[in-house]
Amino acid sequence: xxxxxxxxxxxxxxxxxxxxxxxxxxxxxxxxxxxxxxxxxxxxxxxxxxxxxxxxxxxxxxxxxxxxxxxxxxxxxxxxxxxxxxxxxxxxxxxxxxxxxxxxxxxxxxxxxxxxxxxxxxxxxxxxxxxxxxxxxxxxxxxxxxxxxxxxxxxxxxxxxxxxxxxxxxxxxxxxxxxxxxxxxxxxxxxxxxxxxxxxxxxxxxxxxxxxxxxxxxxxxxxxxxxxxxxxxxxxxxxxxxxxxxxxxxxxxxxxxxxxxxxxxxxxxxxxxxxxxxxxxxxxxxxxxxxxxxxxxxxxxxxxxxxxxxxxxxxxxxxxxxxxxxxxxxxxxxxxxxxxxxxxxxxxxxxxxxxxxxxxxxxxxxxxxxxxxxxxxxxxxxxxxxxxxxxxxxxxxxxxx
Amino acid sequence: xxxxxxxxxxxxxxxxxxxxxxxxxxxxxxxxxxxxxxxxxxxxxxxxxxxxxxxxxxxxxxxxxxxxxxxxxxxxxxxxxxxxxxxxxxxxxxxxxxxxxxxxxxxxxxxxxxxxxxxxxxxxxxxxxxxxxxxxxxxxxxxxxxxxxxxxxxxxxxxxxxxxxxxxxxxxx
Numbered sequence: 001x002x003x004x005x006x007x008x009x010x011x012x013x014x015x016x017x018x019x020x021x022x023x024x025x026x027x028x029x030x031x032x033x034x035x036x037x038x039x040x041x042x043x044x045x046x047x048x049x050x051x052x053x054x055x056x057x058x059x060x061x062x063x064x065x066x067x068x069x070x071x072x073x074x075x076x077x078x079x080x081x082x083x084x085x086x087x088x089x090x091x092x093x094x095x096x097x098x099x100x101x102x103x104x105x106x107x108x109x110x111x112x113x114x115x116x117x118x119x120x121x122x123x124x125x126x127x128x129x130x131x132x133x134x135x136x137x138x139x140x141x142x143x144x145x146x147x148x149x150x151x152x153x154x155x156x157x158x159x160x161x162x163x164x165x166x167x168x169x170x171x172x173x174x175x176x177x178x179x180x181x182x183x184x185x186x187x188x189x190x191x192x193x194x195x196x197x198x199x200x201x202x203x204x205x206x207x208x209x210x211x212x213x214x215x216x217x218x219x220x221x222x223x224x225x226x227x228x229x230x231x232x233x234x235x236x237x238x239x240x241x242x243x244x245x246x247x248x249x250x251x252x253x254x255x256x257x258x259x260x261x262x263x264x265x266x267x268x269x270x271x272x273x274x275x276x277x278x279x280x281x282x283x284x285x286x287x288x289x290x291x292x293x294x295x296x297x298x299x300x301x302x303x304x305x306x307x308x309x310x311x312x313x314x315x316x317x318x319x320x321x322x323x324x325x326x327x328x329x330x331x332x333x334x335x336x337x338x339x340x341x342x343x344x345x346x347x348x349x350x351x352x353x354x355x356x357x358x359x360x361x362x363x364x365x366x367x368x369x370x371x372x373x374x375x376x377x378x379x380x381x382x383x384x385x386x387x388x389x390x391x392x393x394x395x396x397x398x399x400x401x
Numbered sequence: 402x403x404x405x406x407x408x409x410x411x412x413x414x415x416x417x418x419x420x421x422x423x424x425x426x427x428x429x430x431x432x433x434x435x436x437x438x439x440x441x442x443x444x445x446x447x448x449x450x451x452x453x454x455x456x457x458x459x460x461x462x463x464x465x466x467x468x469x470x471x472x473x474x475x476x477x478x479x480x481x482x483x484x485x486x487x488x489x490x491x492x493x494x495x496x497x498x499x500x501x502x503x504x505x506x507x508x509x510x511x512x513x514x515x516x517x518x519x520x521x522x523x524x525x526x527x528x529x530x531x532x533x534x535x536x537x538x539x540x541x542x543x544x545x546x547x548x549x550x551x552x553x554x555x556x557x558x559x560x561x562x563x564x565x566x567x568x569x570x571x572x573x574x
Contacts, residue, residue: 036505037528045539083425210453210502223452228474229427299428299470299479310470312457327455327506335505 002030005346007353020337022349029349032341036334047324052078052152052293055321059311060146062326065108068101069304070326071150073311076231077300078152078293081315089277089285090154091232092270096167097141097149098302099263099270103174104133105305106256106263109357110181113253116351117194118389122181129177132170139163154287158280164271171264178264182257193395195250199352201340202247209336212329213307214255215356219247225303237269247340249355256305256357292317306330306357330356347391402449404429404478414444427478435493438484442496442503445471451480453500458510460542465491465514469503486516495521513540 005022019038023031043062047055056071063070072094079086086094107130114122134144140159141147149155159167185191201211206221216223224241226234242258244251280286297314307329316322333356341352408421411431419441420432433441445451451471459466464487471480486493495518497504505527507518512526515538 035527037526040528042539080425080428207452208501210455210500223474229472229477229479296424299481301472301479308454310455312470314459323457323459325455325457331505332455332502335502338501 001025007349020341020349020353022341022346024346027345027347029342029344029346032337032349034334034337044324044326047326048321050321051319052321055324056150056152057148059326060148062328064145065105066101066304066306066309066328067146068098068149069302069309070311070328072098072231073300073302073304073309074313074324074326075150075152075300076302077298077311077313079298080300081293081296081298081313082152082290084153084288084290086154086232086288087285088233089158089274089280090287092274093155093159093286094150094232095234095237096159096267096270097137097147099267100133100137101147102263102305103260104130104137105357106260107133107178109256109305110185110253113249113351113354116354116385116388117191118385118392119191122184125177125181129174129181133174136163136167136170139166151287153290156286158286159274161279164275167267167271171267175261175264178257178260182254182260185253185257189399190392190396190401192250193399194392195253195351196246196248198249198348199340199344199355200246200248201336203245205336205339206247209339210332211307211336212332213303213305213357214252214259215307215333215336217241217243218251218255220245223308225301225308229301231300231302233270233273237266239266249351252355293319304329307333333357345391347387350385351388402473403476404473407445407449407473407480410449411441411444415441429478429480431480431482433482433484435484435486438482439494439496439499441482442469442471443499445480445482446500449473453502454479456503456506456510458514458516458540460514460540461485462488464488465510465516467493467510467516469496469506491516492519493517494519495524497521512538514538515541 003024005024007020007022019035021033021035022029023033043058047058050058056074059070059074060067107126111123111126111130114120114126137147138144140163141149141157149157201215201219203220205211206216206219211219211221212223220243222241222243226239227241239262242255242262244255293315295315295317297312300311300313302309309329310327312323312325313321314323336356337353341349344352404426408429411419412421415433415437418434418437422430422432424430431441446453451473454470454472456467456469464485466483466485468481468483471482472478473480484493491514493516495503495507497507497518498520504522507521508524508527510516511518511521511524512528518524
């Protein structure tokens with residue numbers, strides 16, 4: 001007997017609107033219907049009414065977590081149209097901010113995933129260790145998010161020399177803490193039992209659905225825009241692309257945790273290069289002069305924490321974009337739930353949909369309808385988290401942990 | 402697959418039905434006729450092993466320009482396939498049966514530009530709210546006046562119109 005369970009439009013875990021209608025047979029999900037668009041803000045159209053230099057401030061607001069990735073991809077799209085290269089110092093500063101963003105995004109997700117499976121210690125650790133990172137971003141850019149560092153042709157401000165020591169100190173500390181969290185995840189038999197073989201999305205499926213970022217790399221689909229389409233100084237830096245093979249929730253967590261180490265390595269290399277350059281002499285090291293934007297088109301891609309962000313711009317020679325297309329990675333990744341959720345249980349559905357680190361916007365509620373009997377009842381966010389935590393508790397009891 | 406090889410194989414297969422342009426060594430643009438649109442996408446994705454990324458629609462006076470991006474990740478360049486769906490009834494074949502990842506972006510282009518993708522498995526709007534008029538396509542420039550929101554600031558029904566983006570009173574959607 002197949003029943004339908006609607007989850008959303010308010011996501012049970014991430015407090016963001018999304019609507020998943022689960023078709024279930026008992027506790028097993030046999031099909032899923034996804035509806036997006038609950039917080040469509042018309043940013044693409046709005047962007048076409050902003051001047052070229054105003055757009056970075058707008059696209060920072062596409063996503064609070066990716067508030068560096070979107071303007072980064074946008075300025076690269078304009079620079080692709082102009083065929084210009086930005087100063088080396090600006091390139092390294094861009095990469096430092098972008099990688100700091102990756103670190104705080106991955107820590108945020110790991111914390112939320114821990115909370116959802118009933119591991120609130122992981123949640124507290126991750127969010128605690130994320131704080132010094134946000135402090136550094138605030139010291140460097142003036143904000144914990146929405147850094148306003150990107151501009152066409154370079155960056156808005158330098159990183160003061162006295163901050164290098166603080167950044168290095170924070171990175172050293174974070175390396176240890178990330179090691180601690182990674183080991184806690186990798187060595188825990190309960191987490192293994194709770195997340196392994198759950199929500200599998202394999203390499204072939206990743207390719208068909210255009211999966212991106214950790215969602216793709218966890219399934220063995222080796223794509224990373226930083227290596228494949230290197231922008232700025234990424235081509236000069238030494239880092240590994242983390243790829244697993246099973247494509248389950250466990251691998252998605254492992255990919256993110258290991259990527260944190262790579263991000264730290266990248267930032268250290270950028271700091272080394274900036275130190276070699278010495279103090280900034282004049283503003284030309286931060287940004288090149290950009291005149292009018294001629295007619296043409298440009299594509300900008302950047303590997304955001306959730307996967308590749310793509311911005312396409314077209315100019316007709318005026319002072320605003322004639323067309324600005326933004327494709328966030330979640331647009332591709334959320335669709336992967338069509339294949340990864342069926343075959344799993346209701347208690348796992350919320351975890352799987354959260355494992356792609358989806359980016360919606362903010363609210364929460366869950367409804368459940370028995371279409372055969374017509375019975376209708378609502379599950380709160382707490383109910384779904386309780387369901388998931390109970391399953392973890394059950395596994396823990398069985399394993400004697 | 403290297404850029405030159407890809408260009409050669411596409412030219413061999415589709416001949417005069419495509420025009421290939423190159424803006425830089427990382428950006429290749431292919432202008433395709435409607436009839437070979439799906440074949441070309443399938444050829445790039447299945448035979449040449451490109452990745453499917455996403456699509457874009459651009460409104461024009463005579464039609465809608467639709468383009469899809471196919472990056473070649475190992476070689477580090479993007480192939481952009483473009484075609485033109487003519488107004489007043491822009492229509493194209495859907496590539497979703499070949500590439501499931503194109504499903505949502507085709508739905509989005511349909512709801513923003515009214516491009517009807519034939520053979521699409523589920524051509525419902527994905528982003529807009531239920532309260533929007535059925536023939537309101539936000540990115541189409543020529544119908545905006547008709548659906549322009551109320552400027553009346555009194556406390557009556559007009560204020561609700563302003564919020565919902567509905568057509569003005571007395572105007573049929």
